[in-house]
Amino acid sequence: MPFLKGHGTENDFVIIPDHDGRLDLTAADVARLCDRRAGVGADGVLRVVRAAVHPEAAGRAEGAEWFMDYRNADGGVAEMCGNGLRVFARYLRHAGLVDAAEVTVVTRAGQRRARFDARDPERGPVTVTMGTARLPDGAAPSVTVAVGARDWPAHHVDMGNPHAVAFVDDLAHAGGLREAPLVRPASAYPHGTNVEFVVDRGERHVALRVHERGSGETRSCGTGACAVMVAAARRDGRDPVVDGRPVAYTVDVPGGRLEIEEGVDGTVSMTGPAVIVAEGTLAPGLLAGED
Numbered sequence: 001m002p003f004l005k006g007h008g009t010e011n012d013f014v015i016i017p018d019h020d021g022r023l024d025l026t027a028a029d030v031a032r033l034c035d036r037r038a039g040v041g042a043d044g045v046l047r048v049v050r051a052a053v054h055p056e057a058a059g060r061a062e063g064a065e066w067f068m069d070y071r072n073a074d075g076g077v078a079e080m081c082g083n084g085l086r087v088f089a090r091y092l093r094h095a096g097l098v099d100a101a102e103v104t105v106v107t108r109a110g111q112r113r114a115r116f117d118a119r120d121p122e123r124g125p126v127t128v129t130m131g132t133a134r135l136p137d138g139a140a141p142s143v144t145v146a147v148g149a150r151d152w153p154a155h156h157v158d159m160g161n162p163h164a165v166a167f168v169d170d171l172a173h174a175g176g177l178r179e180a181p182l183v184r185p186a187s188a189y190p191h192g193t194n195v196e197f198v199v200d201r202g203e204r205h206v207a208l209r210v211h212e213r214g215s216g217e218t219r220s221c222g223t224g225a226c227a228v229m230v231a232a233a234r235r236d237g238r239d240p241v242v243d244g245r246p247v248a249y250t251v252d253v254p255g256g257r258l259e260i261e262e263g264v265d266g267t268v269s270m271t272g273p274a275v276i277v278a279e280g281t282l283a284p285g286l287l288a289g290e291d
């Protein structure tokens, strides 16, 4: 079975081309693929399937050809993955499945668009639309995140998937992040959450660390960076829908830099790298479902 390995700001993925949706990829299979010792190693899996053959794309493809079946490293399903979307688009281009300047991809959070760099579509940055951010409890912090004895107020932001965004004085205060931060009230996130810790770096420039639901601390999280951007903008008194002016922030992550903009219609877009680093064949028997 063929696979590729890719990353976006060092958020890394195993890509499984399964265009006709023949593979029954179990949670155990995904966990094995993502295992950094016994498998290929990654923060998540991107299974590439034609929308027409994937049941979760039914009724929402509207002509879009590809469905991004994203899974976390523990095998759990997530609604969206922003870095994964850029890498997914890069794969489509790399495999010769897309040669247009843009491609629309169906995700569990709805349709998203990826645009290749006009000057260097094969290697340049990819810009993806990320939908609109939802702040179910309003702009003020409404939850608390705790690591060890420290806790911080946090903003509940939904980017299709859940986030708790805490502004802190020092990213080191989040400690080793070997375990998931405690988020209260737990009822705010019935399906768990990703947690971002954020510091200011300058005007409209922030930096984050992230603990991802189902993957642990990673080097980057695209949806997390967008959630952070929107929380920072509201904190700074900026709302493009109200102000009638787009707003843009630079978000540094441990694995690089993302440029994020919120437009006057509330649509968030993110620009960053998308890199394919390897392609190969999985050894027979790696996937639990195989014999």
Ligand SMILES: N[C@@H](CCC[C@H](N)C(=O)O)C(=O)O
Pocket (backbone or CB within 6 Å): 011, 044, 072, 077, 078, 079, 080, 081, 082, 083, 084, 161, 162, 194, 212, 213, 214, 215, 220, 221, 222, 223, 224
């Ligand atoms: N790394 C991703 C987010 C992946 C999903 C997340 N762990 C979740 O469970 O919601 C990104 O780049 O957005």
